[in-house]
Amino acid sequence: MSFEPKIVGFLCNWCSYTGADLAGTSRIDYAPNVRIIRVMCCARIDPTFVLKALRDGADGVLICGCHPGDCHYSEGNYKMMRRYPLLKKLLADFGIQEARVRLEWVSASEGQRFADLVNDMTQRVRELGPSPVRMAQATDMAER
Amino acid sequence: MEERKIGVYVCNCGSNIAKMVDCDEVCAYAAQQPGVTTVKSYKYMCSNPGQEMIIADIKADGLDRVVVAACSPRMHEPTFRKALQTAGLNPYFLEMANIREQCSWVHDERNAATEKARALTLGAIRRVTYHQPLERRSVDMCPNVLVIGGGMVGMTAALELADGGSRVYLVERQNCLGGNVARVDLTAPYLDSARDMITALITRTKEHPLIEVLLNSEVNSLEGFVGNFKTVVETIWGDQAATNQYEVGNVVVATGYQEFDASRVTHYGYGKLPNVLTSFEFETMLRAGRVETKEGKSPQYVAIIHCVGSRSKEFHTYCSRVCCMTALKYAREVKSAVPDCYVSDIYVDMHAFGKGHEDFYRRGSEAKTLFLMYAKNDHPVIRKAGPKDDCEMLIEVNEKLSREVIEIPADLVILMVGMESRKDSEAVARLVNISRDKDGWFIESHPKLDPVATTTDGIYIAGACAAPKDIPDSVAQARAAAGRILARTIRGTIDIDAVFAEIDEDKCSGCRVCNELCPYSAIDFNVDKKRSNVISALCKACGACVAACPSGAITARHFTDEQIFAQIEGVLA
Numbered sequence: 001m002s003f004e005p006k007i008v009g010f011l012c013n014w015c016s017y018t019g020a021d022l023a024g025t026s027r028i029d030y031a032p033n034v035r036i037i038r039v040m041c042c043a044r045i046d047p048t049f050v051l052k053a054l055r056d057g058a059d060g061v062l063i064c065g066c067h068p069g070d071c072h073y074s075e076g077n078y079k080m081m082r083r084y085p086l087l088k089k090l091l092a093d094f095g096i097q098e099a100r101v102r103l104e105w106v107s108a109s110e111g112q113r114f115a116d117l118v119n120d121m122t123q124r125v126r127e128l129g130p131s132p133v134r135m136a137q138a139t140d141m142a143e144r
Numbered sequence: 145m146e147e148r149k150i151g152v153y154v155c156n157c158g159s160n161i162a163k164m165v166d167c168d169e170v171c172a173y174a175a176q177q178p179g180v181t182t183v184k185s186y187k188y189m190c191s192n193p194g195q196e197m198i199i200a201d202i203k204a205d206g207l208d209r210v211v212v213a214a215c216s217p218r219m220h221e222p223t224f225r226k227a228l229q230t231a232g233l234n235p236y237f238l239e240m241a242n243i244r245e246q247c248s249w250v251h252d253e254r255n256a257a258t259e260k261a262r263a264l265t266l267g268a269i270r271r272v273t274y275h276q277p278l279e280r281r282s283v284d285m286c287p288n289v290l291v292i293g294g295g296m297v298g299m300t301a302a303l304e305l306a307d308g309g310s311r312v313y314l315v316e317r318q319n320c321l322g323g324n325v326a327r328v329d330l331t332a333p334y335l336d337s338a339r340d341m342i343t344a345l346i347t348r349t350k351e352h353p354l355i356e357v358l359l360n361s362e363v364n365s366l367e368g369f370v371g372n373f374k375t376v377v378e379t380i381w382g383d384q385a386a387t388n389q390y391e392v393g394n395v396v397v398a399t400g401y402q403e404f405d406a407s408r409v410t411h412y413g414y415g416k417l418p419n420v421l422t423s424f425e426f427e428t429m430l431r432a433g434r435v436e437t438k439e440g441k442s443p444q445y446v447a448i449i450h451c452v453g454s455r456s457k458e459f460h461t462y463c464s465r466v467c468c469m470t471a472l473k474y475a476r477e478v479k480s481a482v483p484d485c486y487v488s489d490i491y492v493d494m495h496a497f498g499k500g501h502e503d504f505y506r507r508g509s510e511a512k513t514l515f516l517m518y519a520k521n522d523h524p525v526i527r528k529a530g531p532k533d534d535c536e537m538l539i540e541v542n543e544k545l546s547r548e549v550i551e552i553p554a555d556l557v558i559l560m561v562g563m564e565s566r567k568d569s570e571a572v573a574r575l576v577n578i579s580r581d582k583d584g585w586f587i588e589s590h591p592k593l594d595p596v597a598t599t600t601d602g603i604y605i606a607g608a609c610a611a612p613k614d615i616p617d618s619v620a621q622a623r624a625a626a627g628r629i630l631a632r633t634i635r636g637t638i639d640i641d642a643v644f645a646e647i648d649e650d651k652c653s654g655c656r657v658c659n660e661l662c663p664y665s666a667i668d669f670n671v672d673k674k675r676s677n678v679i680s681a682l683c684k685a686c687g688a689c690v691a692a693c694p695s696g697a698i699t700a701r702h703f704t705d706e707q708i709f710a711q712i713e714g715v716l717a
Contacts, residue, residue, distance in 0.1 A: 017216075021242075035260065070573075072577065072599065076663070076686050
């Protein structure tokens with residue numbers, strides 16, 4: 001059986017979570033690998049949320065917010081956008097591949113885009129294999 | 145931590161969830177979790193018996209936290225919060241797991257969907273453990289209303305609100321009221337005069353003591369929150385500009401639509417062939433009482449082409465809803481102005497869905513109008529007729545029903561231009577903080593159940609600014625928006641969400657990073673104490689400051705770090 005990654009999705013309440021709901025009401029089928037956690041705005045996403053998810057067994061983390069200019073809180077997505085390169089740098093230092101964490105914009109009307117995104121992300125993380133954090137934890141456990 | 149008593153309720157949603165998710169398995173899994181004392185599944189948890197079951201369990205089993213695994217919290221979170229409240233529990237002790245929109249409806253493999261539903265439910269169980277009791281805040285509701293747009297919808301909403309006792313500021317960019325309806329002659333299907341309808345509305349609006357009509361005006365800014373907005377309106381008279389500030393509790397956006405630019409469709413020769421008109425240009429002709437060509441001749445052949453800019457891959461994929469009936473109206477009006485004229489109606493599909501529309505279509509087809517059907521992306525082609533032809537133009541139609549290429553003579557061609565979102569809809573959306581869909585129409589809170597509200601509390605949308613609509617639907621929305629606002633205004637106060645950020649003074653270092661980050665200037669700096677604090681009434685709970693605080697001094701109520709951490713652990717367990 002092929003490796004099925006676990007992905008945590010942090011979605012803003014106003015655009016992306018609503019977009020994910022729209023994928024549902026439109027009955028657009030997509031990969032079941034993403035578990036969604038709702039936040040009010042992507043600016044609420046503390047880098048520690050991402051690290052916590054990776055430590056707790058996520059193979060990938062998807063962060064979604066409103067398109068630039070469309071943020072419910074005017075500019076929260078820009079704040080996330082600026083925080084993101086730092087997060088990426090931190091992850092690189094930890095030896096976590098870039099493609100495991102992704103920041104994307106999904107509007108409330110983009111159900112199809114959300115579904116495509118989940119499929120694409122799932123496929124890419126599947127190709128990368130289990131997260132190195134998970135692997136290291138498994139080795140740790142074995143050595144103990 | 146003290147022992148919790150969590151009740152977990154898994155909804156089948158008829159077969160919507162149960163078909164793809166093994167609800168019994170989700171229940172069995174939930175029952176094994178520490179703190180969970182009651183687990184039930186039910187056909188429709190949101191129904192009265194479903195809610196009553198939860199209420200009864202809270203009382204009988206002494207539940208102190210509730211998880212409902214069902215539809216999206218955007219759908220029924222208010223319903224279940226109310227149920228908790230009825231049972232005497234703080235409404236914020238609820239967490240929902242979205243196992244319908246984000247699970248059963250988007251997956252086609254039962255085992256995988258069930259596993260995901262289990263994970264989402266566990267995330268909710270872990271999260272709810274850390275939920276804190278929160279009190280909703282009650283704030284005064286200002287009874288004044290801002291209505292943006294002085295067309296039929298704006299005026300109708302303004303009158304309804306003013307009749308109900310609210311003071312209304314009606315802002316119109318043009319120098320007169322009336323909007324697009326004022327450009328129309330008769331209306332389908334009953335052939336009432338649009339002018340009569342709109343004139344009566346304008347007169348009443350202008351004379352109403354509670355309506356302040358602001359012509360030549362635009363809304364410059366809107367700040368605040370439901371019940372307590374402040375708006376600045378700029379009025380320009382000639383080379384003079386004045387700005388006024390108003391306090392309003394609610395806003396109705398009724399900015400309407402713009403017509404599709406027919407010159408974008410090159411094969412119809414609009415702008416090049418003088419006798420190819422848009423439907424609005426033809427309305428002007430009808431209102432002037434003359435149906436004639438540019439050369440002043442009475443036309444012998446009139447052709448009407450449907451779906452110009454609508455239902456096409458190139459332009460807009462949606463149907464503009466009013467053009468089919470308007471086209472039939474033209475056929476009638478042409479015949480009554482020029483009785484021996486031949487009218488051809490070149491359509492894609494005849495959409496006659498409204499009240500009285502089908503009868504109107506039947507009468508139209510009996511009146512010897514020639515109906516020709518073309519395939520969606522196989523447009524008719526118009527060319528200038530030769531000197532030997534007895535007409536101005538010839539239209540080549542690949543007729544779908546007969547499968548023949550037919551050539552139609554025409555002296556006058558009317559292009560049924562569709563509706564599109566206004567060029568400035570993006571600016572309006574940003575001004576009042578609402579969203580637009582891919583076509584630029586404003587998005588409603590719920591397309592079926594809450595069609596005039598938006599995701600921003602206190603901002604309502606009505607009429608064609610939300611999607612193409614005919615007059616009856618638009619008027620219904622205008623009155624609906626007004627009704628919604630009046631119903632809330634009557635109470636005088638409004639409860640607003642208890643979710644906002646708080647700063648722990650003992651942890652705050654006074655660095656002021658958060659002060660600059662807040663988009664609502666809701667964070668105040670106390671110079672004496674050298675500490676920041678949140679003005680809760682202004683905070684909209686985005687959480688940007690929470691994630692940015694270097695000292696971890698800011699808590700997002702109901703979205704605390706420990707709650708989200710617990711949810712992460714749950715969904716990954």
